[in-house]
Amino acid sequence: MINPNPTDLTDLITVAQVSKHFPLPDGKGEFTVLSNVSLVVKAGEVVALLGRSGSGKSTLLRIMAGLIPPSQGQVLSNGRPLRGANNDVAMVFQSFALLPWLTVQENVELGLEARGVKREERRRRALKAIDLVGLDGFESAYPKELSGGMKQRVGFARAFVLEPQVLFMDEPFSALDVLTSENLRGEIDDLWNAKTFPSKSILIVTHNIEEAVFLADRAVILGANPGHIRGEVVIDLPRPHERNSPHFASLVDYIYTVMTNPEIEVTGQVSVQPQPQPAAPSPYAIALPHARVGGISGLLELIVDQPEGTDDIPRLAERLQLAVDDLLPILDAAVLLGFAAVSQGDVCLTDIGQDFATTTILRSKDLFRKQVLTHVPVIRSIVQTLREKRSGSMRADFFLDLWDEHFPREEAERQFATAIDWGRYAELFEYDASEERLYLSETSPDLESVASVAD
Numbered sequence: 001m002i003n004p005n006p007t008d009l010t011d012l013i014t015v016a017q018v019s020k021h022f023p024l025p026d027g028k029g030e031f032t033v034l035s036n037v038s039l040v041v042k043a044g045e046v047v048a049l050l051g052r053s054g055s056g057k058s059t060l061l062r063i064m065a066g067l068i069p070p071s072q073g074q075v076l077s078n079g080r081p082l083r084g085a086n087n088d089v090a091m092v093f094q095s096f097a098l099l100p101w102l103t104v105q106e107n108v109e110l111g112l113e114a115r116g117v118k119r120e121e122r123r124r125r126a127l128k129a130i131d132l133v134g135l136d137g138f139e140s141a142y143p144k145e146l147s148g149g150m151k152q153r154v155g156f157a158r159a160f161v162l163e164p165q166v167l168f169m170d171e172p173f174s175a176l177d178v179l180t181s182e183n184l185r186g187e188i189d190d191l192w193n194a195k196t197f198p199s200k201s202i203l204i205v206t207h208n209i210e211e212a213v214f215l216a217d218r219a220v221i222l223g224a225n226p227g228h229i230r231g232e233v234v235i236d237l238p239r240p241h242e243r244n245s246p247h248f249a250s251l252v253d254y255i256y257t258v259m260t261n262p263e264i265e266v267t268g269q270v271s272v273q274p275q276p277q278p279a280a281p282s283p284y285a286i287a288l289p290h291a292r293v294g295g296i297s298g299l300l301e302l303i304v305d306q307p308e309g310t311d312d313i314p315r316l317a318e319r320l321q322l323a324v325d326d327l328l329p330i331l332d333a334a335v336l337l338g339f340a341a342v343s344q345g346d347v348c349l350t351d352i353g354q355d356f357a358t359t360t361i362l363r364s365k366d367l368f369r370k371q372v373l374t375h376v377p378v379i380r381s382i383v384q385t386l387r388e389k390r391s392g393s394m395r396a397d398f399f400l401d402l403w404d405e406h407f408p409r410e411e412a413e414r415q416f417a418t419a420i421d422w423g424r425y426a427e428l429f430e431y432d433a434s435e436e437r438l439y440l441s442e443t444s445p446d447l448e449s450v451a452s453v454a455d
Ligand SMILES: Nc1ncnc2c1ncn2[C@@H]1O[C@H](COP(=O)(O)OP(=O)(O)OP(=O)(O)O)[C@@H](O)[C@H]1O
Pocket: 022, 023, 033, 051, 052, 053, 054, 055, 056, 057, 058, 059, 060
């Protein structure tokens, strides 16, 4: 009985202001287990019922299944007041509740027999349900021959075979070991997500908050003494519910908090915990390839003269009379600045690289300045720092100290030298070696006018 229309949210079971009292032993009055409980299970949804031990979850399920009557209030199933056992539901129990003297097949057929289904149809439907739970080949086995997980598979088959509108599960996985329950829970969820589940809705009682968030569309929280509905939490996650998504964790945390604090009102307003954003690395932590502008433009000019505008790296090194190891930082710099691209040992120029290699010196400085400000955060940062100073200047030590935090002194000095070389060529800043000070160039542009690091 697949729900053909997942947006069909008709009310399948309605619990209206139900209370339940049990007589106390020795005739000393009565004991209220459920007080004024109202709840609706709609077509197409999975509802989890959570509450402390003794809050009346199993009692509520039994009332909805028509196994015991409410003391007050009423239950509607498919719009009709419930009288006696509810044939629209089937139940899976924690304890499996199999009859040991019957085979798997006979256990599965039992409920159909009670409903007067003919032998042939019973057989056919039972085989289909046994197949669905993966017990193909175990039809004539007895419960004692089966593992706990397999026994519970029979429990599911016995419920599935009835093709109930709503499947009730009362802690169906809690008697199984962790791996087995994980497996079975995953299979049930797969069946549900694949829309091949043999009922329109599921109502599951569980003590396991993660299980509720994993399986359900909403979790109804029951309070105790006497049992009452505290509120509900909508599990607004795409299916299948991804356990490692941040919102999954927020939902689990929220439910855990309300479950451990009976006085908190359950509003269902789950605040998504902000994920700690990894701090952006300091621009001074990103190593610049040690290449002078002269080397970079020399390289680009050599490549642009090649017929295809591409060259093979070892040949290039030879022509530049450089060891490949010395060529690599120059290539890295050309790639970093967006002038060249490397693939499979070949290097080719980008359009900007072509332009840079062939244009006038003045325009090449403009191009270089734009590329450096777009792709090299540390140079942007230096310009920004200098701009913030009214004097437009700063001691070199200030910047060296920033590099020092990330590199040994010698390397910090090399980083500094490279940055100075690039910034000077781009006419962004000047370095006075005798004073050991950096100065903002008069032509240095407003940073807002140049896009920040593009990618
Ligand atoms: N037939 C009964 N006669 C008397 N008291 C009962 C009866 N059935 C249940 N109770 C009592 O009602 C209360 C709720 O029981 P119920 O089994 O519904 O709780 P529960 O929420 O399912 O608990 P658990 O999480 O432990 O399964 C308990 O205090 C229980 O002792």
